[in-house]
Amino acid sequence: MDYFGDPAQWLPFTFAMLMGVSILIYVVLDGFDLGVGLLFPFADEDEKDNMIAAIGPFWDANETWLVLAVGLLLVAFPAAHGTILTALYLPVAVMLIGLILRGVAFEFRVKAPLSYKSRWNWAFFVGSLMTSLSQGFMLGMYVMGLTWTLPHVAFALLTAVFLTIGYSFIGATWVIHKAQGNLQLKAIDWAKGGIWGLVLGISAISIATPFVSSRIFDKWFSFPEFLWLSPLPILSAVLVAWLWQMLKTMPFSGDRFSWLPFGAATALWTTAFGGMAYSFYPYVVPEKLTIYESASAPESLFIILVGTIFVLPTILAYTVLAYYVFRGKATELRYD
């Protein structure tokens, strides 16, 4: 085991990377289906069915990345898991109830008697809203170091709103890709409206983070780090400009490249996420607990790693397979 150097060093690092990747995949993938739920009130009845069809075969697998991310936090960094989740007790409960509501509303709205359908549609929207708001709130609290003071809560409320708008933006880009005709046009409008929330959200967090901790400030604003980090914000700005340009000219003729806005949005999230990960490393509980202090014993991490090496590529392979089988425009969801 000592082959690669000290396992008490590289194992926690590897797991932090894996956890980060899971969270990123989660916020992109579940981001788009949460976003679709958030856009529900703006769509008419037929469009709702279409939007559901656009996420139907995927949402379950998407949510599993959350299970994996929290699972990794739980199994690889048990001490941090306890500290973070007890500090976020209330928003976590709100999120869980939101996830429950939207997850089951999905099934119930098509299976329950027709007269109940609008109620389940409503539950789907409320569930998505509760989930997005609480995740945004937790993000804000996390950035602020998990302490419940008035300014921190105020900031977290702000990030709650921004993340919600961000999710509805990425949801809209997914609908652009999966839908046709009128719904697609509508989705383009939704995306145009949402992009500003996203820009504001990313800016708010980018500006706030360095000022919460001088350690993070120094990581960004000292020389030469500043130089080789500068592509990150520049890339983000380019992506935003490109997205805006695309949305103005969409739909493209023949609907080719309808996936581009979703792709660009994903790239934007990735840069933002990368920036955050850089800021907080090596801490898992901001400024309190590093990944090395809170990690499980190396021998246990190693056992998990062995499984991960076999399982993760397989998971990725058939995630691709499932997206391939259900590629193209969404059609009515049928059990046959």
Place this chain on the structure above:
Amino acid sequence: MDAFLLSRIQFAANISFHILFPTITIALGWVLLYFRVRFNISKDQRWMDAYMFWVKVFALSFAMGVVSGITMSFQFGTNWPGFMETVGNIAGPLLAYEVMTAFFLEAVFLGIMLFGASRVKPWVHTTATFLVAFGTTMSAFWIIVLNSWMHTPQGYEMIDGVAHATDWWAIVFNPSMPYRFTHMMLASFLTVSFLIAGISAFRILIGGNTAGVKSALRTAIVAAALLMPVQILVGDMHGLNTKEYQPAKVAAMEGIWETQNGADLLLFALPDDDARENRFEIGIPNLASFILTHDWNGEVKGLNEFVTEDGEVMHPRVAPVFWSFRVMVGTGVLMLLTSWAAVAMMARKTANGNARRGVEGLPRLMLFGFVAMSFSGWLATLAGWYTTEIGRQPWLVQGVMTTEMAVADVPAPLVLSTLLAYLAVYAILLAAYIAVIFHLARKASRGETLKPRVPGSGAAVAAVPAE
């Protein structure tokens, strides 16, 4: 009420809600595979009809299982941080394997299983069904390994108050795992058998008398009749194993306070935890000793052995364990009687004396009986888990840490508010779930959704092709 008690109630509420749905999906996955394979072999449309109906129930149950399962994995952090801090080195890998090997397999292939019948080749669809069934079973396996380890821990050493794994083989194959896993799998198959029997009987009663419904009903009744005796046998072995490793739990299950030879099997009693005695005992002489030791005068340890010198009670509260055990066994006996009676009725010859009567041989009253027992498996399963889990108290991990050591430092009113919110959501969802299953049955009987359709023939391909 203090935060500790409230957290326990909240955990118990959440896990009780969660377990209802895996109990259905674990076995239903295999039953669907059975339907699918029967169809592949015979090309007889009724098997596909059965598949198409039950796959909807599967989807619904699966969704309920997933969302309540996510709640479970957060619970450890929000309410029981001490658990992972103490035994995380062992619980962690087991939970990780559960999530990795199983959930992804299900979650990804589920889409193909549910919505892909006409988009992929028949063998791909059959394989997807198999993988989903296999995945659910694997997740049950890993979580049962962990749960069993909490009852009969081994293969670890304590360093500075933290458990470290020394022997993974011993951890996975801990003494109670084989019994608990087998018993749980059988419980799942029995639950599903009675669910299928009940809903099919309901459909026959309201006049949806198709070949698919009858095949499903017959399959379910025969499965229940075959499995129930096995379940009793495995349950008995499970109890003997518990007697060896957790004698305090067995004493509570049997309601025995004083160590004795030739203990009675109590059919009824009101155990009084404060007075430390039973009231209104009705029992069968010496039977408990016989069951537990296979000797009419064998010795059974009593609860009073598990009180320390300074009066600390190291055994669970007796009444809940005693009663949940009786509810489980009582439900099991009822299942045995109904399924055997039904098989006997189906085996009778028709008037002209040649063929067996099959499902037609079941009187209406019997069909009503099955409808009433649609969810009897849930009752027995929950009762069984209450016996097991409450019976382990005050330990969280037997002999290693008590439940109180794990509890989070969260204010009681906060826990109370989330508990009430969960309970409200669960009550609504449970009512909706049961109502929707019956609604689907009614709809199917009116022939609204189950148009005969051969998957893979091209006729069913959705309006817009995949491209």
